[in-house]
Amino acid sequence: MYVKILGAAAGGGFPQWNCACDNCARFRAGNFRGKARTQSQVAVSSDGRLWFLLNASPDLRVQIEATPELHPRRGLRDTPIAGVILTSAEVDHVAGLLHLREFQPFRIYATPSVREILTRDNSLFKMLERNTPQAVWTDIQPGCCFAPASAEGKVQELRCEPIRVAGDFPHYVSPERRAALPDDAAVLGLAINNTQGACMIYMPGMPQVKEFLPRFHDCDLLLADGTFWTDDELQRVGASSKTAREIGHLPISGKDGSLSQLAEVRRPRKMFVHINNTNPILDEGSEAHAAVRNAGWELAEDGWECRL
Amino acid sequence: MYVKILGAAAGGGFPQWNCACDNCARFRAGNFRGKARTQSQVAVSSDGRLWFLLNASPDLRVQIEATPELHPRRGLRDTPIAGVILTSAEVDHVAGLLHLREFQPFRIYATPSVREILTRDNSLFKMLERNTPQAVWTDIQPGCCFAPASAEGKVQELRCEPIRVAGDFPHYVSPERRAALPDDAAVLGLAINNTQGACMIYMPGMPQVKEFLPRFHDCDLLLADGTFWTDDELQRVGASSKTAREIGHLPISGKDGSLSQLAEVRRPRKMFVHINNTNPILDEGSEAHAAVRNAGWELAEDGWECRL
Numbered sequence: 368m369y370v371k372i373l374g375a376a377a378g379g380g381f382p383q384w385n386c387a388c389d390n391c392a393r394f395r396a397g398n399f400r401g402k403a404r405t406q407s408q409v410a411v412s413s414d415g416r417l418w419f420l421l422n423a424s425p426d427l428r429v430q431i432e433a434t435p436e437l438h439p440r441r442g443l444r445d446t447p448i449a450g451v452i453l454t455s456a457e458v459d460h461v462a463g464l465l466h467l468r469e470f471q472p473f474r475i476y477a478t479p480s481v482r483e484i485l486t487r488d489n490s491l492f493k494m495l496e497r498n499t500p501q502a503v504w505t506d507i508q509p510g511c512c513f514a515p516a517s518a519e520g521k522v523q524e525l526r527c528e529p530i531r532v533a534g535d536f537p538h539y540v541s542p543e544r545r546a547a548l549p550d551d552a553a554v555l556g557l558a559i560n561n562t563q564g565a566c567m568i569y570m571p572g573m574p575q576v577k578e579f580l581p582r583f584h585d586c587d588l589l590l591a592d593g594t595f596w597t598d599d600e601l602q603r604v605g606a607s608s609k610t611a612r613e614i615g616h617l618p619i620s621g622k623d624g625s626l627s628q629l630a631e632v633r634r635p636r637k638m639f640v641h642i643n644n645t646n647p648i649l650d651e652g653s654e655a656h657a658a659v660r661n662a663g664w665e666l667a668e669d670g671w672e673c674r675l
Numbered sequence: 676m677y678v679k680i681l682g683a684a685a686g687g688g689f690p691q692w693n694c695a696c697d698n699c700a701r702f703r704a705g706n707f708r709g710k711a712r713t714q715s716q717v718a719v720s721s722d723g724r725l726w727f728l729l730n731a732s733p734d735l736r737v738q739i740e741a742t743p744e745l746h747p748r749r750g751l752r753d754t755p756i757a758g759v760i761l762t763s764a765e766v767d768h769v770a771g772l773l774h775l776r777e778f779q780p781f782r783i784y785a786t787p788s789v790r791e792i793l794t795r796d797n798s799l800f801k802m803l804e805r806n807t808p809q810a811v812w813t814d815i816q817p818g819c820c821f822a823p824a825s826a827e828g829k830v831q832e833l834r835c836e837p838i839r840v841a842g843d844f845p846h847y848v849s850p851e852r853r854a855a856l857p858d859d860a861a862v863l864g865l866a867i868n869n870t871q872g873a874c875m876i877y878m879p880g881m882p883q884v885k886e887f888l889p890r891f892h893d894c895d896l897l898l899a900d901g902t903f904w905t906d907d908e909l910q911r912v913g914a915s916s917k918t919a920r921e922i923g924h925l926p927i928s929g930k931d932g933s934l935s936q937l938a939e940v941r942r943p944r945k946m947f948v949h950i951n952n953t954n955p956i957l958d959e960g961s962e963a964h965a966a967v968r969n970a971g972w973e974l975a976e977d978g979w980e981c982r983l
């Protein structure tokens with residue numbers, strides 16, 4: 368199984384367009400030790416030829432161009448991207464579907480609620496319905512495994528299990544609309560296995576970890592929510608009145624943070640993804656960065672890849 | 676008046692994610708004489724401090740990061756971007772509004788129909804309504820001039836006139852929805868003057884030119900539709916069954932193309948914008964490129980700027 372990280376930042380990316388927090392300001396001034404990151408995007412493949420995107424980042428166009436494996440190979444219009452697996456309807460997970468207009472067939476896996484939010488409440492996505500086939504939507508459910516397939520039905524030798532994660536539908540979904548949605552699976556994690564038994568887990572939103580520990584202990588690669596360092600991180604920069612936990616992200620630090628709670632998870636390669644621009648771990652000279660690295664964690668970077 | 680071109684390509688950009696036309700294939704192979712271009716985006720300012728975006732490109736996040744004038748200047752959250760002026764509801768003109776989420780106040784100028792398409796038919800844009808003020812929508816009409824102002828009412832010393840251009844609403848707007856829209860101004864051009872009388876015209880979609888000739892003769896900078904070289908360009912690459920004219924773009928070449936029809940327009944600096952990835956003028960070694968340059972036209976490039 369091939370895994371590529373095309374974007375390692377949370378919503379807004381790093382730096383973020385309207386942010387002058389310590390990280391963003393120093394990055395733009397050229398005195399920051401650390402890398403820019405585009406918004407969260409992962410791609411997986413069993414054979415290195417047909418690829419599935421995990422979510423669709425608002426930065427997807429530049430991410431595809433930066434990734435030769437995802438370039439067209441033959442004919443006038445072509446793509447190795449067979450489909451997209453959505454873990455939520457958050458803007459930073461779905462806006463990139465609009466980059467994939469242009470009459471190209473591909474499959475989209477989503478829960479019925481996420482599909483309805485996009486296709487019924489947002490006419491823009493009709494741009495994915497101009498060809499037959501173009502976007503082929505396939506419903507998924509927490510706990511129900513599937514083998515990702517292209518729009519034409521070409522099946523990958525992968526087994527994908529959507530994992531229910533506590534969390535709400537995005538802010539843009541009204542209370543009335545929420546009440547009418549067909550299911551309450553607003554946020555998913557994904558466990559992806561290949562036929563040789565290698566397993567990766569992708570969990571860009573992770574409000575707690577306890578129930579997932581047995582899975583984490585058994586996997587080979589854990590791409591875990593690294594959005595915030597502290598629970599009050601957005602409050603400190605004046606960007607929100609909400610805590611990290613309140614918006615579905617367990618902070619990394621603190622006695623009940625992810626670093627502490629996952630200290631005993633030793634088998635997998637552990638990597639933080641979906642890192643917010645305000646997170647001090649982005650600064651490679653920071654104590655936070657050193658703490659994460661010393662605890663055996665890696666920080667996802669755009670362009671990172673591995674083979675399981 | 677300051678004018679910056681942040682993106683010079685049509686929808687899809689150059690190269691385009693799923694395109695292996697002669698231009699895109701050679702560009703990726705490294706044997707193309709010509710530059711990559713992101714999707715169409717222009718920014719204007721009367722003072723170089725407060726900026727208005729003309730449309731909101733799907734590539735807006737990377738375009739802002741590539742443009743120091745548009746970076747935050749003070750405080751934790753800040754932007755010199757005061758607003759966005761929309762010329763249509765096409766995806767490549769509006770998707771970038773989603774990059775501008777993050778609780779930031781700014782003004783959006785649009786016709787009532789374009790505003791309704793975005794705010795009533797696409798719940799995603801509720802992400803721009805989380806603060807008060809955040810997105811402040813202001814209706815515009817063809818022929819009715821306005822002075823662009825920030826969300827807080829700080830007025831720029833510019834005068835902007837929306838120009839009615841023939842054209843349809845985007846494909847994603849259903850026939851029933853079209854029938855119920857408050858106006859039929861689907862496509863606009865913009866004429867922008869400063870107090871010293873300098874004038875630029877921005878017309879990324881231009882199905883014909885005759886009625887605009889008097890304006891073109893009088894302006895100082897003409898940013899004109901350079902989408903296609905020939906009328907059958909999309910048909911030739913198998914990307915569409917429609918001609919350039921049928922989708923609102925007068926081709927450049929031919930006896931009634933824009934090059935010929937605008938040959939006598941001598942006063943303004945003339946520049947083609949919104950250039951499609953299939954257009955041979957992108958190839959600086961091509962006859963098409965030479966023809967355009969010899970006729971006194973420039974090709975817009977990402978990062979180009981001028982002062983009028």
